[in-house]
Amino acid sequence: MDFKDYYSVLGVSKTASEKEIKQAFRKLARKYHPDVNPGDKGAEARFKEINEANEVLSDPEKRRKYDELGANWRQYESAAGAGGPFGGGAGQWQWNTGGGGFRTMTEEEMSEMFGGGESPFSDFFNTFFGGGGDRRGERRGRGRARQQKGRDIEHELELDLESAAQGSVQRLQLRHDGEARSVEVRIPPGVADGSRVRVPGEGGRGAGGAGSGDLYLRVRLRPHPAFQVNGRDLTTRVSVPVSTAVLGGEVGVVTLGGKTVRVKVPETSQPGMKLRLRGLGLPALSPKDAPGDLYVVIDVALPRSLTDATRKAYEELARLESTRT
Numbered sequence: 001m002d003f004k005d006y007y008s009v010l011g012v013s014k015t016a017s018e019k020e021i022k023q024a025f026r027k028l029a030r031k032y033h034p035d036v037n038p039g040d041k042g043a044e045a046r047f048k049e050i051n052e053a054n055e056v057l058s059d060p061e062k063r064r065k066y067d068e069l070g071a072n073w074r075q076y077e078s079a080a081g082a083g084g085p086f087g088g089g090a091g092q093w094q095w096n097t098g099g100g101g102f103r104t105m106t107e108e109e110m111s112e113m114f115g116g117g118e119s120p121f122s123d124f125f126n127t128f129f130g131g132g133g134d135r136r137g138e139r140r141g142r143g144r145a146r147q148q149k150g151r152d153i154e155h156e157l158e159l160d161l162e163s164a165a166q167g168s169v170q171r172l173q174l175r176h177d178g179e180a181r182s183v184e185v186r187i188p189p190g191v192a193d194g195s196r197v198r199v200p201g202e203g204g205r206g207a208g209g210a211g212s213g214d215l216y217l218r219v220r221l222r223p224h225p226a227f228q229v230n231g232r233d234l235t236t237r238v239s240v241p242v243s244t245a246v247l248g249g250e251v252g253v254v255t256l257g258g259k260t261v262r263v264k265v266p267e268t269s270q271p272g273m274k275l276r277l278r279g280l281g282l283p284a285l286s287p288k289d290a291p292g293d294l295y296v297v298i299d300v301a302l303p304r305s306l307t308d309a310t311r312k313a314y315e316e317l318a319r320l321e322s323t324r325t
Helices: 004-009 018-031 041-059 060-082 105-114 123-131 132-145 162-165 242-247 308-324
Strands: 152-161 168-176 178-185 196-199 216-222 226-232 233-241 249-254 260-265 274-277 292-301
Touching: 004 018, 004 041, 018 041, 041 060, 041 123, 132 162, 152 162, 152 168, 152 178, 162 168, 162 216, 178 196, 178 216, 233 242, 233 249, 242 292, 260 274
Parallel strands: 152 216, 233 292
Antiparallel strands: 168 178, 196 216, 226 233, 249 260, 274 292
């Protein structure tokens, strides 16, 4: 069992004030929260360490006793079996609920998030702050009960681009553990290819009356005849006459929503040139996101036939180009 340097975990000095500890905890908790880092085991482990450190340092009594350990912590370890190194039993400890809108997670909440059975805190914490075997046995019992909660399930959902952009209500037929059921799901506007939509309580059913897990929908976008998708950005192609490509002008571009916008084409535009229309891609999924852009690729339309007038015009152009070279 290794000594835990909780000050180092939070990146604060041993003389840090309660305010400094709270600020450091909030900053790190937001950075390593599992919802921000789905599937990242390293971030999950770091998040546990941060909560454990804050659990001790944010409680004045626990912090005082932790500071008393210092380099002599090994001397206290042998006393753990006698009801704790500081006297009294584990029952005297009350989990801190924090304050200011961002609190330390309780032991039960940590187990709920990271799985039950054993304490989510380290052996060091359990030895000096978690108490004796009775509480660990109680936690294991609670953990087994929590493990009966239904499992989360994942389902792939295929959408057309318009439904992804505008949002839609989808009715899904799901089969899980031999049970078939119909689920109505509201898809928010702006989901991109690969987006994960959470539907609370629609996962696997829990045993013994426990709650259900969640349903996660992995969005896959169908190919679109007019638009290519890259994240939240869209790309479309527009055909312009040779004269517009050479002299410049305007061309109409149809957006995903069906609206036609006029776009300026610079003179001497080359085939394959891209024009960027800001904010006309997929809409933002949340206020912190930005909408995507629409990129317009220029295709130069060559004439398929010539009138006498256009032939003479091209012949004159050819004559000018030959004299210039």
